[in-house]
Amino acid sequence: MTESQTMESVESFAGRARAWLAGNMPRTEDRGGRHQAATRSDEQELAHIAHCRALQRMLFDGGFAGICVPTDYGGQGLTVAHQEAFNREVRGYEYPADTQVPTFTPCMSVILEFGTHEQKKRHVPPILKGEALWMQFLSEPSGGSDVAGAQTTAVRDGEEWVLNGSKIWTTGAWWADWGLCLVRTNWDVPKHRGLTVFMLEIHQPGIEIHRIEMINGSREFCQEFITDVHVPDSQRIGQIDEGWAVGTRWMYHERTISGGSPYVTSPAGRPAVALDPSGGAVALIPLARSRGWLGDTRVKELIGEAHALALIGNALVHHIGDEISTGATTSQAAAITRLWFGTSGVRNSTICYELLGANAVTWSDEDRDLGQRGIRFLMRQSSCIAGGTTEMARNAISERVLGMPRERTVDKDTPFRDVPRSAPTR
Ligand SMILES: Cc1cc2nc3c(=O)[nH]c(=O)nc-3n(C[C@H](O)[C@H](O)[C@H](O)COP(=O)(O)OP(=O)(O)OC[C@H]3O[C@@H](n4cnc5c(N)ncnc54)[C@H](O)[C@@H]3O)c2cc1C
Incomplete structure (x- = not known):
C-alpha cells in the first residue's frame, strides 16, 4: 500500500x-x-x-x-x-x-533540502x-544585501575547516544553539563560485557574541566575532565552493517567512514572523472598543484599511504559493509576498500609531498594551529590511519574475580577491 x-x-x-x-x-x-x-x-x-x-x-x-x-x-x-x-x-x-523563524525556515528547510541523510x-x-534553536549567520559588517560578497573565510585543515570573520544582525544568537553560516572558501574565483555553507555551534571557544541595542531598547541583535573556529567537514552543507546553489534556495526559504513555508506553524493569516507589528485589524477592534472609539469615522476607516491589508496579504500568500507549487511561476515570486509584507507591515504600524494618537507616545503602567504599540512604531521599518530588503525583493521581481534586464555587475567575472572592497570591520 x-x-x-x-x-x-x-x-x-x-x-x-x-x-x-x-x-x-x-x-x-x-x-x-x-x-x-x-x-x-x-x-x-x-x-x-x-x-x-x-x-x-x-x-x-x-x-x-x-x-x-x-x-x-x-x-x-x-x-x-x-x-x-x-x-x-x-x-x-x-x-x-x-522560535519558528529562522529555525524551521529557512534553517531546517535548507538542511532538509541539501543535508545528507x-x-x-x-x-x-x-x-x-x-x-535546538537555529539562527542565520548571513549578514556581515560589509553588507547584508550582497549575500554573495561574504568575507568570513573557511580554510581547509585535514578533516576540519578553520573559520575567521564576523557576522552581524543575528537575531537571538545569544540564546540560540546553532547557526547556518555562509562563508568564503575560495578567493580566486568570482564571488558566487567560492562560497560554502556550514552548520556552526554558536556557543564554543572562538565565537565572541556582542549584543547590539536598538532604538526600541531591544538587545536581541548580535554581532559574532569568529576567530580560528574549527568545524568538522561533516558539518558542511552542500558541495565545497558551491554554496551559492544552497544560498539561492536559502534566500527563497527566507522569503517564505512572510507566508507559504510548509514547515512553519503559524495561525492562518498571520505572517510567520511579526512583519505585521500592529497585529492587524483583529487586534485593533477590541482595543478601539475598549476605549469607546468605534463610533469614530476616522477610526473605522483605519481599522477597515488594516482589515483590507490582512485580506489581501492572505489572498496573495495563497495565490503565489499555489503558482509556485504548480510550477506556474518561478520560486523567485516569493519576493512578491515578501515585498507585500514589508510595505504593508510599515503601513500597519502607522495605522496603529495614527489610531492611538497621543496614547502611542505616552502611556501609564496600566496601559502597557498601548505602550507596546508605540514602541513597535519605532521598529516599523524593520519589516522592509529583515529577511532581505524590499529593494532587493523589487530587484528579484523585476529581473527574475518579470524578466526585465539584469542590473549591471562589474565583479561577475573577477576573482573575488581582486574585487575592490572596504577593509573588514572588527
Ligand atoms: C529585524 C531584523 C532581523 C534580522 N535578522 C538577521 C539574522 O538573523 N541574520 C542575518 O544574517 N541578518 C539578519 N538581519 C540583517 C538583514 O538581513 C540585513 O539588514 C539586510 O539584508 C540588509 O543588509 P544591510 O543592513 O547590511 O544593508 P546593505 O546591504 O548595506 O544595504 C543598504 C541599503 O542599500 C540597498 N541596496 C543594497 N544593494 C542594493 C541593490 N543591488 N539594489 C537596490 N538597493 C540596494 C538596500 O536595500 C538598503 O536599503 C536582520 C535585519 C532585521 C531588520
Missing part, C-alpha cells in the same frame, strides 16, 4: 488537532510576537524562549511537530494541506511563535523537539 493510500485525511487530522489543542494548549491572545522582546529583561527573554521550547516539545509529543517533515527525521510525513489545517486550528492557542537524522529531530 502506498503512503498516500494510508495517509490520514485532512478532515480527520484537523479534528484530531482541534481536540488535542483544546486538551493540551493554553489559550492566548495574539500580541504580535518578537516586538515584545524590546520590553523584556534578559531573564524574561530567556524564560520566554524556554517556554517556546517547552511548547515545541508539547507539539512534538502530541504528534503535531514537523507536519510536512518526513517521518524518517521525526516529522509527521503529511502534506501542506495538513499543515494549513493545523494553522487554522491553532488560532487562539499558544504556540512557539518566536546523516545530517538530517542528527539535526532535524532536535529542532522538532525544541532542543
Whole structure:
C-alpha cells in the first residue's frame, strides 16, 4: 500500500488537532510576537524562549511537530494541506511563535533540502523537539544585501575547516544553539563560485557574541566575532565552493517567512514572523472598543484599511504559493509576498500609531498594551529590511519574475580577491 493510500485525511487530522489543542494548549491572545522582546529583561527573554521550547516539545509529543517533515527525521510525513489545517486550528492557542523563524525556515528547510541523510537524522529531530534553536549567520559588517560578497573565510585543515570573520544582525544568537553560516572558501574565483555553507555551534571557544541595542531598547541583535573556529567537514552543507546553489534556495526559504513555508506553524493569516507589528485589524477592534472609539469615522476607516491589508496579504500568500507549487511561476515570486509584507507591515504600524494618537507616545503602567504599540512604531521599518530588503525583493521581481534586464555587475567575472572592497570591520 502506498503512503498516500494510508495517509490520514485532512478532515480527520484537523479534528484530531482541534481536540488535542483544546486538551493540551493554553489559550492566548495574539500580541504580535518578537516586538515584545524590546520590553523584556534578559531573564524574561530567556524564560520566554524556554517556554517556546517547552511548547515545541508539547507539539512534538502530541504528534503535531514537523507536519510536512518526513517521518524518517521525526516529522509527521503529511502534506501542506495538513499543515494549513493545523494553522487554522491553532488560532487562539499558544504556540512557539518566536522560535519558528529562522529555525524551521529557512534553517531546517535548507538542511532538509541539501543535508545528507546523516545530517538530517542528527539535526532535524532536535529542532522538532525544541532542543535546538537555529539562527542565520548571513549578514556581515560589509553588507547584508550582497549575500554573495561574504568575507568570513573557511580554510581547509585535514578533516576540519578553520573559520575567521564576523557576522552581524543575528537575531537571538545569544540564546540560540546553532547557526547556518555562509562563508568564503575560495578567493580566486568570482564571488558566487567560492562560497560554502556550514552548520556552526554558536556557543564554543572562538565565537565572541556582542549584543547590539536598538532604538526600541531591544538587545536581541548580535554581532559574532569568529576567530580560528574549527568545524568538522561533516558539518558542511552542500558541495565545497558551491554554496551559492544552497544560498539561492536559502534566500527563497527566507522569503517564505512572510507566508507559504510548509514547515512553519503559524495561525492562518498571520505572517510567520511579526512583519505585521500592529497585529492587524483583529487586534485593533477590541482595543478601539475598549476605549469607546468605534463610533469614530476616522477610526473605522483605519481599522477597515488594516482589515483590507490582512485580506489581501492572505489572498496573495495563497495565490503565489499555489503558482509556485504548480510550477506556474518561478520560486523567485516569493519576493512578491515578501515585498507585500514589508510595505504593508510599515503601513500597519502607522495605522496603529495614527489610531492611538497621543496614547502611542505616552502611556501609564496600566496601559502597557498601548505602550507596546508605540514602541513597535519605532521598529516599523524593520519589516522592509529583515529577511532581505524590499529593494532587493523589487530587484528579484523585476529581473527574475518579470524578466526585465539584469542590473549591471562589474565583479561577475573577477576573482573575488581582486574585487575592490572596504577593509573588514572588527
Ligand atoms: C529585524 C531584523 C532581523 C534580522 N535578522 C538577521 C539574522 O538573523 N541574520 C542575518 O544574517 N541578518 C539578519 N538581519 C540583517 C538583514 O538581513 C540585513 O539588514 C539586510 O539584508 C540588509 O543588509 P544591510 O543592513 O547590511 O544593508 P546593505 O546591504 O548595506 O544595504 C543598504 C541599503 O542599500 C540597498 N541596496 C543594497 N544593494 C542594493 C541593490 N543591488 N539594489 C537596490 N538597493 C540596494 C538596500 O536595500 C538598503 O536599503 C536582520 C535585519 C532585521 C531588520
